[in-house]
Amino acid sequence: LTIEDMMDPFKDLWNIALTFRSEYASWTRSPIFNLDGTEVGKTHGTMAEKMASLQEIFEDNEAAGPSGVAKQILDKLNSFSMYIPLIQALTNTRMTDVHWKEISDILGFEISPEDGTINWTNLMAQGALSQENIDKIALLDASANKDHDLVVFREYLDEMEVDSFMFKIMLGVDRDHPWAVGGKCLVVDVENMTKVTARVKKHLGKISQISENANGEEFAERCEAYKALFSMTERVGTMLLETADLWKSLVHSSGHSKEEMHQIDLSDEKWRELLDELGGAEGELEMGKDPSQVGVKKQLISGPGFAELETFNDLEDRIAEIRDIFKAVKEGEDTRKLMRRMSRRQSSRAMMGQGGAQRKGQD
DSSP, rough: OHHHHHHHHHHHHHHHHHHHHHHHHHHSOOGGSOOOHHHHHHHHHHHOOOHHHHHHHHTTTHHHHHEEEEHHHHHHHHHHHGHHHHHHHOEEETOHHHHHHHHHHHHTTTTTTTTTOOOOOHHHHTTTOOOOHHHHHHHHHHHHHHHHHHHHHHHHHHHHHHHHTTEEEEEEOOOTTOOOTBOEEEEEOOOHHHHHHHHHHHHHHHHHHHHHHHHGGGGGHHHHHHHHHHHHHHHHHHHHHHHHHHHHHHHOOOOOOHHHHHHHHHHHHHHHHHHHHOOOOOGGOOTSOOOOOOOOOOESOOOOSOOOOOHHHHHHHHHHHHHHHHHHHHHTTHHHHHHHHHHHHHHHHHHHHHHHHHHHHHH
């Protein structure tokens, strides 16, 4: 160890001792409603953990003086720990007037966030900080948090329910496509699909927030259902955008060899076949509109009972096949093997579809 390494624990002890002195004065003497309960808890926990580590280091090195200082500060931190839940509760902005009335009844005098003078020292002097009172106020804190979370989580899930009927594959018309047939070529509406994918990711983040919160337990079943739908939607949407970007870079580029042009033509044909299928009948498209305003042809996801996830898995597989071919073409690789594999899978899917239709007809 260098001299600097050996001095580090002493520097840490000095710095934390100064921080503790300043923070402890703020916790006990500042107006309690001016404190940030969350930050108080974090700061207190960090100092206690670091001071316990320093005490152990000094004891191992038989440094009695520094060890005694660390122990003294740690004892004060440990003694104050019982008041952290109280500070966090009293600074909780989710508390309602009903909660403050109950807190006032517990303490035996009126208290509210509008009181700019009351602090920890005042409360201690009035004998209000018994463990029993702190426990009761902590329960009100948990109740306020739960009430707030339930309202927010329900709003999140209601929003997801609405969106589950609105998220769609967005298609437009590209009149500048080099091989546009009859003056039209269906393309992915990148702008709107990007918005859809971003919104789905936002919903998935909210689902994680609900699932990781103890107050979200009652929504577990709905969260799992929407997670399955939105996860698939996010993957398919991202894959569509990626494939559309690859497609655009290929069909609008030049300088390809005859063989490369042949592979681009074949892969482009497969891509357009898929988009035409998603777009539905030709007559359903409103040709005169801007691509961002063209009518939606097929929902990617919808409400309960619209489609089973196997349908989305199949769509995801088909897009992935075309995307991989585009990648291979762009990187100058031979796509014939990928093409043959895709053709075999398409034949297999067609046979399975016919079998399913026959079984349905028999039923």
